[in-house]
Each structure stands twice: as structure tokens, then as C-alpha cells.
Amino acid sequence: MAVKAKDIISLLSLYAHRGCGSEEEMYAREELLAILEGEPGVTVKEEGFYAPSSYLPFFWIIFSGVILGILITPYSPLVSLILTLCLSGSFLLFMDWRYSPLIQVTEHKITANLVATKTTGYPLDPLIILMAHLDSAPASFAYRKEQISFFKITLYCTAVIMIFSSAFPLMHFGNYFIPDYVRFMYSTILFLIIFITSIDYWRYGYTPGANDNLSGVTAATTIARRCFRDMPENAEVRLVITSAEEAGMLGAKQYLGLHDEELMSRPTYVLNIDSVGAGKLCYVSHSGTFSETHYKGPVIETAFRLSRDHDKFSHIRSMKHHVGDFDTIWFMRAGIPSLTLAAYDEEGAMPHIHTPEDTVKQLDHALIEEAIDYGEAIVRRLAIKEMT
Structure with a gap:
């Protein structure tokens, strides 16, 4: 019997709380591997690598280091300045979804990307x-329903607080007196x-990860299996099912x-599906977050034309994602046309x-099917575009 989208959801939902490098993530990936290996002519492999289990250990290093830098200002202002500048910079890089080398300091676990392909021979x-x-995200207080509307302003305020932590050593160098209680209050805020x-992660661990991103994995896998059987x-x-997102x-x-060498040597397009x-x-x-990425190129043009020209997709519109980013950001910055x-x-x-x-009960299965149909249409339209 053919495996349908709802079957993939039911199967993978057995492995909720799929933190990066966790057993649940590994088991879910193995289930996907088994499904994909059943496709004729499809090559499936896992590409292993080491990655942090989440962003939280990285954040604790940054915030602890900045607090330490503030507290030692009267005793070692130069060390304080270096700590606050470097760690605040790492925070800004991460929250703008750029690579921060400091993340390599945190504990890493073995994980893998799952790759399935059916080549044309050329x-x-x-x-x-x-x-x-x-992978599933750590549960976060900031994403609670009553808090989410304040998420953007909270993040920006936190960034400002981090940046101004460097003012303490700078003022010390300028012989401006800062009372101890001010430093302690600032450190307490941080x-x-x-x-x-962190509090919701300590209480609940990783989320069940149904919308984010069992829905996207199901949609992408279903589209791929359709295309493997009837290749453009x-x-x-x-x-490509990634980990450590x-x-x-x-x-x-x-x-x-x-x-990168292969992707840059041929026409390459990326369609990412996340939380559908x-x-x-x-x-x-x-x-x-702090710098805006404008997605452009053949993939978004194809999506726009499908929405414009087909009644079935006419209600699908573009959206500005105001805070955060997606897996596509690395490809877009590398000049590879991408879309989420x-x-x-x-x-x-x-x-x-x-x-x-974020449980399976909350999923809108009709919406996931719509994402599958729309995504497949984009893939096939891109293939036709290349032929012509």
C-alpha cells in the first residue's frame, strides 16, 4: 500500500521531541530512510556531522560572559571590554542568522542530514x-501565545542591552564613576x-514539533516521492532533510x-518547506532580523506566477518574515535561487x-496537502522553465 502524507505524519509523530542529536530524531530519520529506500532508482544516504543540540547553551555562554564582563569592570576593564564586545557581537551575528564561531565552543552531538536523489544521468x-x-525546537517562553506579539520588540531590546554592556568598561576608561548597584542591576536584567x-525548556524539553516541522518534512518528502516516480x-x-536548524x-x-562545488557548477534551485x-x-x-534578505530569482517568480495564473493557488500570497530566517538563507547568500x-x-x-x-492534533491536514500541491507545481514549473 502506498505511503501517503497522513501516514508519514502518523509514523513520525511517534518520535516527538526530536532535539538535534537525540534518539528521537535519529529514529525519525531512520523511518524516513526506510520509506525513501523503497522508491525505485532512488539513492538515499545520511551525511553525518557534529552540531549543538540547540541554541540555549550558546546563549548561556554569551549572557554569562557578558555578566562577568560587567562585574569585573572595576578590576580589569580591558578584559571587560573584550568580553562584552566579542560576546555581544556573537549574539548579534546569531540573531541575524549569520555564523558565529563561538557556537563551536558548546557541546556537540552527532546528527545527520538525510539526502535522497534520483539522478538524470547528466x-x-x-x-x-x-x-x-x-529537528524540534526547545520550548520557549517567548513563543507562548500571550508573549509572541512582543517577541520582536523583546529581541530588539535585548540586543540594545547587550550592545550597551560595553559602555561599562568604556566609561571606566573615561574615568566616569559607575555605582556598584548599577552594574549589579544591569547584570540581573541580563x-x-x-x-x-530557558524556563520552558527546563519544564517541557523539546517541543513535539508537529507544525515545526513535521508538517514541512511530510510535504517535502511527499513532493519528492511524487517527482521520483514521474521525474520532470x-x-x-x-x-534534503536537514538537522540542527x-x-x-x-x-x-x-x-x-x-x-558547494557541485551546486555552483549547475543550475540549482532550493524550495524549503517549514511549518505549513x-x-x-x-x-x-x-x-x-537586523538585516533584511529579499528573496528573488526564478523560484519566487515561479511561485508568484502560479498564484497569479491558477485559481487553485490564487489565495496564496507573499509574506515578510519579520524576525528570524530559514534554511534557505545560506543558499540565497551564496547566490542560489531559493524560496521557503x-x-x-x-x-x-x-x-x-x-x-x-505544537502537537499533531493541531495540524491542518488540508493545509499540508495544499502545500504539497503548490510545492509540486513549483518544482514542475521550474523544470519546464529550464527545458525552454
Whole structure:
């Protein structure tokens, strides 16, 4: 009996709380591998790498270091300045979804990207990559329903607080007196921020990860299996299920770094699917936190034309993702045309993500099927575009 989208959801939902490098993530990946190995002519492999289990250990190093830098200002202002500048810079890099070398200091676990492909036999044929991340996020207080509307302003305020931590050693160098209680109050604020950020993870662990991103994995896998059985002529379709997305999209970065020579030598397009299980389906035109990325190129143009020209997809619109980014960001920065499909509620938020409420019961199966049909149409239209 053919494995359908709802069957993939039912199967993978047995492995909730799929933190990067966890047993649950490994078992879920093995289930996907078994499904994909049943496809005729499809080559499936795992590409292992080491990655942090989440962003939280990285944040604790940053916040603890900045607090230490503030407290030692009267005794070692130079060390304080170096600590606050370097660690604040690392925080800003990470929150703008850029690579911060400091993340390598945290404990790493073995994980893997799952790659399935059915080649055309011609290595220079166009390559269309379907992508989705498998790992679940740590539960976060900031994503609670009553808090999510304040998420953007909270993040910006935290960034300002981090930046101004360097003012303490600078004022000391300028012989400006800062009372001890001011330093202690500032340090307490930073401690409360990281404590509140972590509290839901300590209570609940990793989220069930249904919308984020069991929905995307199901959609991308289903599209890939359809294309493997009826390949777009003269185009290779490849499925890449990444890990470590919730640790800074490191799985996608790892994949690009490992295959950059191949991807740059042929026409390559990336369609990422993330959190399409609740809300209204959209394609992301802009993303970023401190610097904005404008997605452009053949993939988003294809999505736009499908929405414009087909009644079935006429309600699907572009969306600006105001805070954060997706696995596609590394490819877009490398000059590879990319696009993410995601679903949003009326307030522009992704429902249930990063919370304990992100369960299978909350999934809109019709919406996932819509994402599958829309994504498949984009892939096939891109293949036709390359032929002509």
C-alpha cells in the first residue's frame, strides 16, 4: 500500500521531541530512510556531522560572559571590554542568522542530514532541491501565545542591552564613576532574560514539533516521492532533510559547504518547506532580523506566477518574515535561487511553533496537502522553465 502524507505524519509523530542529536530524531530519520529506500532508482544516504543540540547553551555562554564582563569592570576593564564586545557581537551575528564561531565552543552531538536523489544521468542538468528540517525546537517562553506579539520588540531590546554592556568598561576608561548597584542591576536584567528564555525548556524539553516541522518534512518528502516516480524531464530532484536548524540552521550550512562545488557548477534551485501545518499558506519574500534578505530569482517568480495564473493557488500570497530566517538563507547568500513556503496566522505569526502545544492534533491536514500541491507545481514549473 502506498505511503501517503497522513501516514508519514502518523509514523513520525511517534518520535516527538526530536532535539538535534537525540534518539528521537535519529529514529525519525531512520523511518524516513526506510520509506525513501523503497522508491525505485532512488539513492538515499545520511551525511553525518557534529552540531549543538540547540541554541540555549550558546546563549548561556554569551549572557554569562557578558555578566562577568560587567562585574569585573572595576578590576580589569580591558578584559571587560573584550568580553562584552566579542560576546555581544556573537549574539548579534546569531540573531541575524549569520555564523558565529563561538557556537563551536558548546557541546556537540552527532546528527545527520538525510539526502535522497534520483539522478538524470547528466551531472550538468538543473538540480531542484526540496528541503525541510527534522529537528524540534526547545520550548520557549517567548513563543507562548500571550508573549509572541512582543517577541520582536523583546529581541530588539535585548540586543540594545547587550550592545550597551560595553559602555561599562568604556566609561571606566573615561574615568566616569559607575555605582556598584548599577552594574549589579544591569547584570540581573541580563540573567533574568536568559533565565526566562530557558524556563520552558527546563519544564517541557523539546517541543513535539508537529507544525515545526513535521508538517514541512511530510510535504517535502511527499513532493519528492511524487517527482521520483514521474521525474520532470531533464531535471534532477533531490530531497534534503536537514538537522540542527534550531541550532542556527547549521544542517543547511553543512550541506551547502559539503556540496558547494557541485551546486555552483549547475543550475540549482532550493524550495524549503517549514511549518505549513496551521494558518494560511504563503511564500516568504523577505526575512531577517537586523538585516533584511529579499528573496528573488526564478523560484519566487515561479511561485508568484502560479498564484497569479491558477485559481487553485490564487489565495496564496507573499509574506515578510519579520524576525528570524530559514534554511534557505545560506543558499540565497551564496547566490542560489531559493524560496521557503510557510503558513502564518492573521497576526503574521506561525501558530504553535516552539511551544508544548505544537502537537499533531493541531495540524491542518488540508493545509499540508495544499502545500504539497503548490510545492509540486513549483518544482514542475521550474523544470519546464529550464527545458525552454
